[in-house]
Amino acid sequence: MGSRKRRYYDIFWICLCLFGLYWFTASFFLAKRSLAERSSCDEAATLLTEVLGLTLEEVRDLESSQILSSPSQERNGCWMDRKIDSLVILVVDALRFDFAYYNLPNSVGRRLKPEHEVREGSNRTQAKARLFQFVADPPTVTMQRLKALTTGGLPTFADISANMGGATVEEDSWMHQVVTIDGRNRGLSAHRARMGFVGDDTWEDLFPGFFAESYPYPSFNTRDLDTVDNGCLKHIFNMLSRIRTRASVTEDLEVIVVHFLGVDHVGHTYGPHNQHMDAKLKEMDGALSKILDRLDKSDSCHTTFIFGDHGMTEDGNHGGGTAEETHAALFVHSSPVCGESAEWDQLEETVSVSELVKEAQFSSIHQIDLVSTISMTLGLPIPYANLGSFVPALVPGEDVRRTTAALALNAAQIWRYFNVYSATANRLSGLDDLALKLKTAVDLYKDALREDKEAGISVEAYLRASSHFKVFLRECLDLGQRVWTRFDTLLA
Template sequence: MSKSGEVSWKSENLGKRRWDFVVFLGILILHGLAILVFTRGFLLTRTELSQYSHCSDIQQSPCFSPPQDDQMVNHSKGCWTKPAVDRIVIIVLDALRYDFVAPSTFFDEKKPWMDRLQVLHKLASQPGSFAKIFKAIADPPTTSLQRLKGLTTGGLPTFIDVGNSFGAPAIIEDNLIYQMAKNGKRVVMMGDDTWVQLFPQHFNISHPFPSFNVKDLDTVDNGCVEHLFPYLYQEDWDVLIAHFLGVDHAGHIFGVDSTEMIEKLEQYNGILEKVVDVLESQSGPGGLHENTLLLVMGDHGQTINGDHGGGAPEEVETSLFAMSLQKNPSSLPSETDSSSCRLDTERRKICTSSIEQLDFAATVSALLGIPYPFGSIGRVNPELYALAAGTWNLDIFTPESGINLSGSERWMQNYVNVLCMNTWQVKRYIDVYSASSVIGFSDKDMSHVSDLYAQAHDNWLHTKEAVLNCKSDSCSTLLPQLKKQVEAYSNFLSSITALARSKWTEFNLKMMGTGLCILVLSLFVHIFTIKKLDKLCSCCLPRGGDFVVSFEAIFAYAAVLIRSFSFLSNSFILEEGKTASFLLATAGMLQLRHAIVKKKMFLEGLLFVLVVPLLRFGIELGQSK
């Protein structure tokens, strides 16, 4: 070859390499852009803030009025609000479908599992009963861990929660259990060990039982029963939590329409009946449970097949039963009553109300008189709050004329004050979040929120003045004024909830669709390039044109398909780290075997195998911090 020919060949070869690099870079950019656009619409993120609520924060609130000397003692017993109950018993029945408790909204005909918790029917339907059944609506995703997180923080967990300890099991945000422990409430827990993982340092006493084995229907439930009843006779606790798992496991293994599920529900009915008997036997004046509130609730529902990712109404609808052991002096104003009545399968009239699980943390905080969790965006539910007799005798402001207010007026006055604190806390959180989060709220959204809050606050000043200046001839307008104030606060809180859901729980379908289109385009470019580049063609297709499928190719295709379909399962995503590590290790071992057989790329295969455990160790180390 002549010197000029050699120079020409080198120049042509260099140009080809540059072209190969440009094509590779273009494909890489297209892939990266597709993934970026798609994940911006699919992987919803919410920044976890490290701020916590404190009792002293009340002095920053416009709702706070320094107590007079004669009110100082009573005020000191509370924090943000005065406590309305002394003790709370929380019994969580995992995967409790709504129609296990109340008439079904999904089936017209009777099914074997329906209305099996008869004791709750009986208590809620008794004349003059201070018990109520709620349809509790959960926000997806509805796995147990994310639902417990939502119930205790008052926030909206997403598939991706961004925080200082990404992926760690323990909750780092302010939460209901933390506030209980910090403010002197003695919390006892038994049952599902997920609670101990989420709150490792918050329980005075805990009796956790492993929840991993879904084929075991009885270990966790038997452990709860063993410890629950002795504690009901003891005085050394303020909040008692028992989390049963049998129904959830029965649904996963056998389905809802199974003998095992019916047996579990019958067992729960008997347990609840005994719990109520023990509480009522000690609910008299001076009794241990004179001012105790019983809550029986599900963390989420489940489908007929036992699934509960959050994609169906059966999965997000569960039940909450509340019963006050102390009788209320009056009834709730009709404007705040959301009850609707239906006939059950035995033609009995059952009245139920509705509550969002988002409201649970704020409502329980108000009942116990502790600060609301800093990140809570829920509203104190009026019907659940009103069940506690203590909420009917907490006068916040006393008319200067000395006129005695009616029971409804006193309760509405107290509830308005509770909502004032509730609203101020939510506004504070939204302001801090928008200022500190990388993906905050738009200026337009924040302006709308601020306007609603300003309107509610201005109305609050008029309401407060109306109470203080109430006279015999002017008090007739007090109750309408209080109802107007409740409506103003509720409008603000509803607006915040809608805004938060739009940012944290609703997928951006336009972004996802655009990302998929770019990905399809990049795949076509990739296929076209493979056919044009001789080197890539020689790696994938033999010169003869016959397509040869190797074992390695079949395994690779199968692994990619399984990995892709796995993202359709919410529960699988929670264990994604462990599964990805296993698949990487398996692929590494196969690659090393292939390198040994082919006697090439041995060093690369060995390094691949060694990197996988180091990667897993780094993940575990990061989660432990």
């Protein structure tokens, strides 16, 4: 090759490399930027008036009927009153839906039977339990899942490389809200709520110093099947004896997080179908059953979420986007004292709604939907950048007025986030379409409130409004997934 020809050849390759680099970085930096804003305790009225356009009179009515909490009255929550006395989160790493359905007969299976009852003195009361498909976004790795489960956000490409090194969560999360909001605004006697933790140390990497009581165990050795789980069993019952109850004065644990790791490690080492997995699931079943029995005996209202942060493939691995990896189990259980809640699903069946609305209802639950649900259950504001939807079926004692208000606040929170993000970070396209959907839902909500005030409650009117809020929330998540979770090579 002549030297001149050679030079053209070199220049061509240099240009190609530079173009490739430009293309990569331009696509990469379209990834989601995190905003520093956090939701605050006293802004429910502002969200409903300024973001949704409710009138001051409508909001005052909601406050005086104690559907909304307000700073001017004694209250048990920030935006809305808390629903439960304490929350127990039991993560069973890599708990696939089929594991929970078939292999946990004493903890999960027994409680799903309608005849399951708990004897309490002479009164027989019923604990409420349900099992759901719990759908995660890829990448199905623990650190990204825990971030999503606390912030309500979607994973970004910038995050993925951070899974190995560890990174604290900077965005608003329910964890942050629990420890920073004055507990007295949420019916606690203490200024600062306390949380307890034992298990996979990823929680401590993400939220250093958040737990008042913490027993982290190293998670990196996937051949070690028992150390983390033994640690969990060593501390959990002691912590349960200090769980916050209705009668608690100070110092009790409002939230307890336990993260078992053995099922995941057995999967990595031996795969999902063998005697090691059978033994591990049996051990889990016994432990979970003992924990739930203990909570059922309490005279306070405790909700427990048992879930897998992700699933596993048939060779025992995870990280990708196949259904085996993204579909985990979520088992929700409320102690008998929590009381009955309306059978939300059955209620909705009674209302004729369009197919579009039906499709958006929650037959399986998206993982980030747990976030606004936890926030509303504990009387916290929903995290600023959350994209998940409140799920009434997970909350004890929920009625149609409160549920619709919770969905309205959830819609206002996401709509504010989208508009602030679009104005300050990257412009989001598709907001006009969403604005129309939101307006329809808000108009229906105003109709329901008017009818309630003039002629008494119309369950149907509230359900129509709440269904349209759900459609809006689902489409917000679609927009977020479209914009942030796909590597955008067309720079669109």
